[in-house]
Amino acid sequence: MSNPRNWRTFRADVHQRALVPAGVRLRSWRDWVRDNDPVYAAARRPASAEKWAAGVVLVLVAVVVLFLALFDWNMLRGPIGRWASVKYDRQIALTGDLDVNLFSWTPSAIVRGLKVGGPDWARDRDTADVDEIRASVRLRKLLAGQIEMPLLSFTRPRVVLITAKDGRKSWALNPNKPDTGEGLKLPVIQQLIITDGQLSFDEQRRGLTLQAAVNAREAASGAAGFVLDGRGDVRGSPLTLKIEGGPFMNIRRDRPYRFEANVTGAGSSLNAKGAITRPFDLGRFDATMTIEGGNLSDLYLLTGVTLPNTPAYRLSGALNRNERTWTFKDFDGRVGASDLSGEVRIDSAERLRVDAQLTSRRLDIDDLAAVLGARVRTNAAGTDTEAPVVVGGKLLPDAKLQTERLQTMDGTLTYRAAAVKANEFDVRAVNLGADLKDGILKLDPISFNFNRGEMNGTARIDATKTTPYSTVDLRLAGYPLESIIPARNGSSPLSGRALGRAKLEGPGASIHDFAAASKGSLSLVVPNGRMRAAFAELLGINASAGLLKLLSGDQSESQIRCAVADFTVSGGTATARTFIIDTDVVLAQGKGTIDLGAETLNLKIDGESKKPRLLRLWAPITVSGPLTAPEVGVDVREMVSQGGLAGLLGAVVAPVTALFAFVDPGLAENADCGRLIANAR
Incomplete structure (x- = not known):
């Protein structure tokens, strides 16, 4: 135990050496300010001029406060609409009352009758039409350079999103700005309410239309939460979409926001369950996704990603989004009678890029024939019943290569099959590689290993025109003739x-x-x-x-x-x-x-x-x-x-x-x- 006398001695020493000199310096600075600073002197003994100046400032502040309190904010509806219309080259108007309350720790505004017209190529349909918007912000956070909204409410919003065949988007207020593919980032919203919302989506390139109801409710009952429920059409096939999330109440940035999404259409079905890792940053989320359908190429109609023809498939894996990069990884499943696993990485920048690394532990060679364009027979339930065949008894597949899809993206593919099911050609392993850039598809390698012998080669497909032009160079080495001519009576x-x-x-x-x-x-x-x-x-x-x-x-x-x-x-x-x-x-x-x-x-x-x-x-x-x-x-x-x-x-x-x-x-x-x-x- 320390000696109290020693402690008092130590404290006195610190006071003598550090605190006393600091106090002396502080009093010295105060005395200098009092004797020499004119501002301090004027404040202590104001003259008539200073008194008049202070009075004028106080009056001005009072006038401004009174003006803001009594100001009719509706007078700004016209100027705001005209300014926004010129800036964004579309008709924008505030057709209802505008109420603003600035004198609060949570300033708020009510906007009634907001209309945002479409761009010049879609003037006939307004991009947004909202009956009422209510919003408030926390003043303390705003002064610190942050936006936190205790309330954001939309009543009967009608939103129309159109994507033209040339890729133009009706909701892009700055169409000349490059599309980075990054997700929408929202401020912190403690309470989000959407009442009787309607969303219309028209993707003209893929022939996809959707009409959806959107609601977000805050209540103690189980009905609370975010719901987007839509029906539509994609190239004549029914389309359904449903996205559900929890209520927007007391959400924090460091707490994941959970959701579930289901999409069915074009012979395909997608289900994703996951969480937005940082709420209000829609560019980042993690989910577990299952996709299934009759042909992977049909997913282009739902996702815009070009995929090859395949038999029926079912794949499950981890879906991750990090800004403009989407990754479907660690997936496993079946394509036809073959297993398939690997990773697909999608960069959704202005020009789409897809990189895939795929493997099969055991490939059914008939499934590979379907990729090359052979057709698959199915039963009434829509499941594969027989090996792929070519319609009309043809030996060479006649499925058309859809050049317009290849022209919209770049990417690479590697595929390896470690083993192949018994087949008439005695193929034992497959190794394929592909590189797509600016509509030119290069296949290298094309490699098939047989029980004895192998075939290797390359191909180049120029898909920049309506009719592709292809070059193929295949080499066969050491292929046994007895693999083609079956043995009879024990002798080939x-x-x-x-x-x-x-x-x-x-x-x-x-x-x-x-x-x-x-x-x-x-x-x-x-x-x-x-x-x-x-x-x-x-x-x-x-x-x-x-x-x-x-x-x-x-x-x-x-x-x-x-x-x-x-x-x-x-x-x-x-x-x-x-x-x-x-x-x-x-x-x-x-x-x-x-x-x-x-x-x-x-x-x-x-x-x-x-x-x-x-x-x-x-x-x-x-x-x-x-x-x-x-x-x-x-x-x-x-x-x-x-x-x-x-x-x-x-x-x-x-x-x-x-x-x-x-x-x-x-x-x-x-x-x-x-x-x-x-x-x-």
Whole structure:
């Protein structure tokens, strides 16, 4: 315990050293002011002039106070309306009484009959028409540079919001100012009341209209709170929107304001539950969102974000808004029969930008076909029942690319499927990348890994015009032929590795239209492989050897020394430039065309045996008909029907035609194959 004598000594020492000198300096300054400052002297002993000046000031203050107390504020309605009309280039008027009360710790104002007209391109509809507005502010906060409103009340507000096809907004009072995409920031409102509000929204670019009732009530009952309930139409589809929030009573900036929003329309449904993290700052909130529908591309009609065609989907994740940046992250769900997860980031500045990173643990390849434009069959309940198909029996999808949507945004996409469900092409993994800027879409990479082999390539789509112009370059490496030709009786009729390339360009709003008008080249090379000897013999229409081996079930094989199919494409028609299949028993040469627009084949193969045979039928093999179901026959005029023989040949030749899309002109000059082809000729 400290000694009291020591404490008193310490305190006396502090007083002597610090407080006494400070007191002496303060008295010295006071004496100087009293003896030398004229203002102080005049205040203590005012002369007649000072007395008159003080009196005049007091009178003026009294006059101003009296004037403000008795002033008819309605006299300012006209000047305020004319000033605002000129400033914002639209008709603005105060048609009712204007009452102002300044003599209070919470100054208030009542505005009746506020009308805000539309811009020059929408003069026929007022942007706002409000019967009455009541507002008050806290004077103490206002003097400190802050706005805090104890009350903000709207009675029967009618608000009309119009977005023109060119992007102009009727509610933008400064249309020349760049749209930053930031959310509305409101002052602190302790009590918000909206009575019988009506909101009309017309988005002409997406064909979306909405009529909504808006109310905000403060009461002890459960009916209190904010409610926006609307009905409308989007491209002929019914639209509903409902947003609910808690009451605006004693809300603080550091306490989140909770809300729930539901939107249904255009075959889609969105539900979000969350909170505005800083009340009155509508540019920041966090929510949990679930979206579902029949096609992700339909969300463009609700959100303005361009998305690809897909089968039915359901995704759930975290939605966050931070000023102009929206993020849908950590989402997971299903698209068709495939899982999908990842993150989508949207920058809603003057030009929309979307960046997405997507992954699938297990992809159904049919769902990817839907993205490329294949159609999905659905049942009466609207759910997918079968794999995507192309309408009319077409092989190439004919869904149109909507160029006007691509022109409104930029962005990037990465997609990776770690595994792929069993499929006829034996695809095992997928890796895709896309970059969209100023209407130019670049796809790089386009990568498919098969059980053996892979296909890689790039594509470029110029969507700046009504009809897109595309360039495609795809390369096939090491693809096994036995993956296309199924094994029979435990033995594959054809084996080997295919190398190829497709290099095409041309106009077209769909993959089908692009192929039908394309130019370039298609080629396929099998440097070496094996073929059932029976089929090798039949390539030369050797009935004596081929039919005997087929009928006896012979499983012996012949070597494919090389096979080359090289086509030049012009106007959507691929014409054979080199078409050779060289085996150790037969040299087969072909000619003809493939019509990519009609998706039909017209090929003829002439075989020449390398060994003497007892019986030889000199007749070429024909491959004709649609790509989806080609017919294989024998061109004979005076011989017996070869129908049975043609059916056997169809088991091999028809599937091989599916490889024509991945062919490579340069590979025809491979050192090995090139020499064999030259010698055979």
